[in-house]
Amino acid sequence: MRLAAALVAITALAAAGCGSGESGGVPTVNLYYAPEQNLEKVVDDCNAQAQGRYRISYQVLPRAADDQRTQMVRRLAAQDDGMDVLGLDVTWTPEFASAGWILEWTGERKAEAEKGTLAAPLESSRYRDKLYAAPKNTNTQLLWYRSDLVERPPQTWDEMITKAQELKQQGKPYQIITMGAQYEGLVVLYNTLVVSAGGHVLNEDGTQAVFDEGAVRALDLLQRFASAGVTNPSLTNSKEDDARLQFQSGDGAFQLNYPFVYPAMQKGAPDLAKNVKWARYPAVTANTPSKVTIGGYNLAISRYSNHPDESFDAALCLRNAEHQKFSAINDGVPPTIESIYADPEIDEAYPMKTEILTELRDAAIRPSTPAYQNVSTVMSATLSPPADIKPQQVADQLRSSIQDALESKGVLP
Amino acid sequence: MARQTRRALSENKRAERRLAWLLCAPAALVMLAVTGWPIIYSVWLSLQRYDLKFPEQREFIGLDNYASVLTNQYWWSAFGVTMLITVVSVAIELVLGMGLAIIMHRALVGRGLVRTSVLIPYGIVTVVAAFSWRYAWTPGTGYLANLFTPDSAPLTDRTSALAIIILAEIWKTTPFMALLLLAGLALVPDDLLKAAAVDGATAWQRFIRVTVPVMKPAILVALLFRTLDAFRIFDNVFVLTGGANETSSVSMLTYNNLLKGLNLGIGSTMSVLVFLTVAIIAFVFIKLFGTAAPGGSNGGRR
Numbered sequence: 156m157r158l159a160a161a162l163v164a165i166t167a168l169a170a171a172g173c174g175s176g177e178s179g180g181v182p183t184v185n186l187y188y189a190p191e192q193n194l195e196k197v198v199d200d201c202n203a204q205a206q207g208r209y210r211i212s213y214q215v216l217p218r219a220a221d222d223q224r225t226q227m228v229r230r231l232a233a234q235d236d237g238m239d240v241l242g243l244d245v246t247w248t249p250e251f252a253s254a255g256w257i258l259e260w261t262g263e264r265k266a267e268a269e270k271g272t273l274a275a276p277l278e279s280s281r282y283r284d285k286l287y288a289a290p291k292n293t294n295t296q297l298l299w300y301r302s303d304l305v306e307r308p309p310q311t312w313d314e315m316i317t318k319a320q321e322l323k324q325q326g327k328p329y330q331i332i333t334m335g336a337q338y339e340g341l342v343v344l345y346n347t348l349v350v351s352a353g354g355h356v357l358n359e360d361g362t363q364a365v366f367d368e369g370a371v372r373a374l375d376l377l378q379r380f381a382s383a384g385v386t387n388p389s390l391t392n393s394k395e396d397d398a399r400l401q402f403q404s405g406d407g408a409f410q411l412n413y414p415f416v417y418p419a420m421q422k423g424a425p426d427l428a429k430n431v432k433w434a435r436y437p438a439v440t441a442n443t444p445s446k447v448t449i450g451g452y453n454l455a456i457s458r459y460s461n462h463p464d465e466s467f468d469a470a471l472c473l474r475n476a477e478h479q480k481f482s483a484i485n486d487g488v489p490p491t492i493e494s495i496y497a498d499p500e501i502d503e504a505y506p507m508k509t510e511i512l513t514e515l516r517d518a519a520i521r522p523s524t525p526a527y528q529n530v531s532t533v534m535s536a537t538l539s540p541p542a543d544i545k546p547q548q549v550a551d552q553l554r555s556s557i558q559d560a561l562e563s564k565g566v567l568p
Numbered sequence: 569m570a571r572q573t574r575r576a577l578s579e580n581k582r583a584e585r586r587l588a589w590l591l592c593a594p595a596a597l598v599m600l601a602v603t604g605w606p607i608i609y610s611v612w613l614s615l616q617r618y619d620l621k622f623p624e625q626r627e628f629i630g631l632d633n634y635a636s637v638l639t640n641q642y643w644w645s646a647f648g649v650t651m652l653i654t655v656v657s658v659a660i661e662l663v664l665g666m667g668l669a670i671i672m673h674r675a676l677v678g679r680g681l682v683r684t685s686v687l688i689p690y691g692i693v694t695v696v697a698a699f700s701w702r703y704a705w706t707p708g709t710g711y712l713a714n715l716f717t718p719d720s721a722p723l724t725d726r727t728s729a730l731a732i733i734i735l736a737e738i739w740k741t742t743p744f745m746a747l748l749l750l751a752g753l754a755l756v757p758d759d760l761l762k763a764a765a766v767d768g769a770t771a772w773q774r775f776i777r778v779t780v781p782v783m784k785p786a787i788l789v790a791l792l793f794r795t796l797d798a799f800r801i802f803d804n805v806f807v808l809t810g811g812a813n814e815t816s817s818v819s820m821l822t823y824n825n826l827l828k829g830l831n832l833g834i835g836s837t838m839s840v841l842v843f844l845t846v847a848i849i850a851f852v853f854i855k856l857f858g859t860a861a862p863g864g865s866n867g868g869r870r
Contacts (some may be wrong), residue, residue, distance in 0.1 A: 225827055232830070233618055254621050254830070337812065392724055525621040528828050559636070563619040566640040567829040568816065 182462040184211045184469045187227060188242030189452065190218055193485040201472040209465035211240075211473070220244050220339070224528075231256040231457065237461040240470050243288055245451050245520065246277040246527050249361070252282035253525035257455040260286040264467050271476070275518035276491040280453045282523070283360075291474040292488035293451035295514045296340065297507060298346075298434045299410040304328065308434035312348075312376055315409055315437050319385035322408050332402045333411040335381065335390035337539035341533045342521065343448045344411075345538055348373035348448040350519035351439040356557070361524040364557035366550045374538075374546040376439060381541035391540045403427060413435065413450075414485050414507060428460045435514060446519040451491065489515075529560035529567055536568045575590030587590045592815065607843065613836035620830040629729040643838070646821040647815050649730065654798040657737040661794060662787070664738065672746065673753050690743035698807035705808075726813045733815065736804045742796070745790050752786020753779070792853045796846055818842050 188194060198213045205211075214221040227241055231251070244252060251257045260268055268289035269277060276290035298315075300308050306328055310317035315331060322329035334340035349356055354369020381390065387401050395412060401509040402410040403424040410416065420428040454470040456463055472478070479490035482502045489511055495501065495514045505511065522530055533556045537549060559565035617629045637643050668686055677680045687695070704712040708720045722728040756779050764774045780787070802819040805811060811820045822842065826835030 221828070228830065229827070248619050251625075252831075255623060392721065528830075532824075534829070563617055563622060563625070563831055563833065564632070564636045565829075566637060566642045566821070566834060567820075567824045567831075568642040568811075568814070 159341055181207055181258045182209045184239045184460075184462060184466050185214055185237060186211050186242070186469070186473070187214050187216055187238050188222075188240075189220075189223055190215050191482065191483065191486050191488070194233045196485075197473060197478045197481060200478065201305075201469060202471060202566070209263050209462065209469060211469050216242070229409050231345070231459070234459050236461050238457045239462060239466040240473070241455045241457055242291070242452050243455050245276065245293075245449065245453060246531070248280055248287050248453060249282045249523050250525045250527055251455060252287040256458055257287050258458050258460075258463060260289065260456075260467070264471060267471055268474075271492045271494055273491050273493055273518075275449050275515060275520055276451055276453070279449070279451070279520045279523075282525075288453035288455040289470055289474050290491035291452045291454050292479065292482060293449050293491045293515060294413055294489055295447045295511060295518060296343075296411050296413055296436060297447050297510055297514070298436050299412065299416065299431055300434065301328065301408050301430050302328040302432045303430040304408045308432070309409075309437055312380065313443050316380060316383050316385055318384065319408060323385060328406050328408050329385060330387050330401070330407040331380070331385050331409045331411070332387050332393075332398050332407040333390070334393050334398050335386070335539075335541055336392055336394050336397075337535050338394060339531055339535065340394055341535045341541070343450070343540055344447045345373060345377060345534065346521050347436065347445065347519060348376055350448070351443070352376070353440070353443070356530075357522045357524060357561075361522065362561065364554045364561065366554040366557075371546050371550045373439065374544055374549055377538070377541050378544040378546060382542075386482055412488065414505065414511065417507065418487065418504075428536070432523050433510060435510055444517060445514075446517055447514045448521060449515065449518045451488075524561060526560045526563070526565075529565050530557050532567050533557060533560055533565065590758045605723075610839045610843075613832050614840050615835050618832040618836075620832060629833075633833050634841075637834060637837050638839065642816075642821065646758045646816045646818045649815060650799060650801065650817040650819075652730065653734055653737065653801055654795060656733050657741075657798055658791065658794050660734075660738050660790065661745045665749050665790070666744045667740065668746035669749035669753050670798055672750050686746060687743045689739050690741065690747075692740075694740060694803040695807055697740055698736060698804045701732065701739075701804075702808050705732055718729060723809055724813060726815060729809050729815045733801075733804050733808055736808065737798065737801065739793065740804075745794055748790035748793070749783070749786060752783040752790075755786070756782045788853065788857055795853070799846060799849065800842065818845075827865065 186198065195213055198211045198368070203212055216226055223242070224244070224247060227243075230238060231254070241251075241257070243257075245556045248257075252259075254349065265286050268280075268286065272290055273293070276293045277286075280286055280288040280290055286298050286327050298308055304322060305318060309318055320329050321327045333344065335344070337454065346356070349370050352369040352372045354373055355365045355367050357363065358365050358371055371445075380386070387406065389397065389401065393401065396413075396414050397420055398410060399416045401407060402412070402416070402422060405424075405427060417433075420431060436445040436447045446449075454474055456470060457468045460466050474491075476490075476492050476495060479492055480498060480501065483495065483501055487504070489505070490496070493512070496508050501508060521527065524530060534553060537553055537556070538544060556565060601796050614633055615628060615630055616626060617633070618626045672686060673677075702723065703712045705722050707713045707717070715723060716722075717728070720728075722732060760778055760782070761774055764778050769777065800819050801817045802823070805815060805817045805820045806823075809815045811817075811824065816824070818838065819842065822835055822838040825831050825838060829835070
């Protein structure tokens with residue numbers, strides 16, 4: 156008797172627990188995205204605009220990109236239907252598309268996602284000429300320089316290195332500060348140099364490792380930069396924030412970093428900030444402007460979502476022009492829709508918007524291949540520390556280990 | 569008459585044996601399913617090119633994965649690191665564990681307190697302890713970093729990072745070693761020691777010539793367990809360095825290839841290789857050093 160009552164009670168609890176997924180018939184669209192301070196407001200706004208057709212629920216992923224990817228990948232491999240809209244880093248689109256985990260964007264929704272969007276972020280959402288994600292935000296590095304030490308910003312890397320050496324001789328702050336730790340940032344730096352030099356890491360359709368003459372020249376430049384005596388001693392240990400702090404401490408004449416350093420500098424080192432100006436990233440070859448690697452996030456729809464239609468609409472709402480402008484001003488993430496850059500409302504947060512837009516119009520994306528994780532890990536391991544690179548040798552080594560990665564024969568360190 | 573009794577006994581015995589097998593069967597089947605099936609599946613996966621990123625290119629390739637892994641410098645680097653951590657940490661743990669066991673054995677005052685406090689490191693969750701160590705060695709905020717290495721970041725340099733990982737391992741599992749050794753120590757008959765003392769042996773000689781040989785089975789069991797565990801180290805490496813600067817262990821490497829690389833073929837190959845290495849270590853200990861399984865008869869092995 157008591158046993159039967161207990162069993163009934165347990166079953167009732169279980170049923171109640173199972174039914175709490177949907178609140179009274181309104182489908183929940185689960186958004187899995189990196190932490191962004193004011194994204195919840197955008198989500199609320201989209202929920203209001205949805206008028207009961209769906210309800211977006213913002214599930215916050217870890218801060219580090221690798222951890223975000225691990226969480227999503229594990230669940231997608233297990234065909235979990237609890238994820239609907241995914242916030243993908245720009246380099247993950249080919250991987251997720253090739254594995255069959257995200258849905259293709261077609262028809263009207265595709266047109267809506269492509270309308271007015273900058274070419275480089277759009278390129279990063281494509282795989283084999285099909286659109287698999289809608290760009291939400293982007294990012295690109297700039298050259299920050301001390302206007303009290305140099306009158307006009309250097310146009311090329313060689314010019315910048317020479318100028319730094321001159322300053323060093325004169326006993327003034329001289330360092331060229333950037334990110335050189337063994338991580339994705341190093342691959343971003345190298346990719347910028349390769350594409351700016353007109354070189355290629357992979358062939359057109361991403362099936363073969365090329366490492367042509369331009370890539371070797373970029374290796375040579377990276378090695379020269381790291382061993383010219385003009386870098387910060389902690390270069391090989393520095394990520395974005397470390398570089399920002401090094402520049403703020405006053406030792407540097409030049410910094411190559413993302414626009415987030417600008418507001419941080421106003422707060423952290425206001426006296427120094429008065430003398431800091433920005434310019435386009437230095438070129439590799441004279442008279443050929445640099446092509447800078449972009450970062451950013453795209454929104455994709457999981458193949459195993461229970462509400463794909465609502466998810467597509469939710470994603471389009473989250474990344475529309477109005478919300479991109481809001482996120483740009485409040486969260487420091489540059490928008491992907493070109494028209495927003497003409498809007499005077501973003502001037503205060505982005506005094507450098509002209510330079511950002513110029514770079515975005517002529518940007519570089521990282522090698523587009525499903526095996527990008529392997530490619531990137533192998534590259535950052537081989538290129539580190541940059542001062543020890545022997546260009547031809549490293550090129551051969553990378554060519555063969557990336558080829559192994561593309562054929563699933565490679566071992567990730 | 570006698571023959572009939574013998575046959576009756578045999579039949580009885582056979583019936584008993586069959587009953588015994590039938591009673592064991594469910595447990596044995598569950599064991600096979602839970603441990604046997606994943607091993608067989610891993611081996612099966614390791615013979616294929618199976619990359620989740622390229623699902624249409626899945627195919628059977630025989631031993632190619634093994635060739636790729638066994639000729640790769642990252643694998644051998646991780647193998648070397650793991651062997652180093654295993655050998656160094658187990659050796660130091662043996663010495664420290666033996667010391668702790670003697671203290672616990674001889675403690676007259678507060679025996680319970682001594683034994684409990686010795687066990688605390690083993691009782692703390694490994695990941696929590698590892699985070700503790702990580703924050704302690706982070707320059708700026710870490711008290712150990714500020715004390716010993718105020719100028720550099722010890723977790724970012726390969727040698728010092730390995731030393732810290734080994735330190736964390738030793739701190740964590742010396743109590744376990746001490747416990748196993750204490751059990752062995754308790755079995756050393758006092759009269760043997762007294763007899764040796766009467767014969768004029770010093771404390772050290774008594775220890776080396778009497779205690780250690782009598783304790784040999786317990787020492788070998790403790791060493792076997794610890795070596796097998798140390799070879800599969802993961803938590804401390806994952807939390808302290810994340811495998812950066814070539815401090816990955818083989819388990820860490822397997823994790824990276826399975827979860828970051830989504831390469832089930834190569835990852836499974838590494839799993840199988842780790843399994844084989846652990847099996848070889850166990851074989852070496854049991855057959856060559858003469859470790860007896862706990863509960864097995866070890867008379868005459870002295």
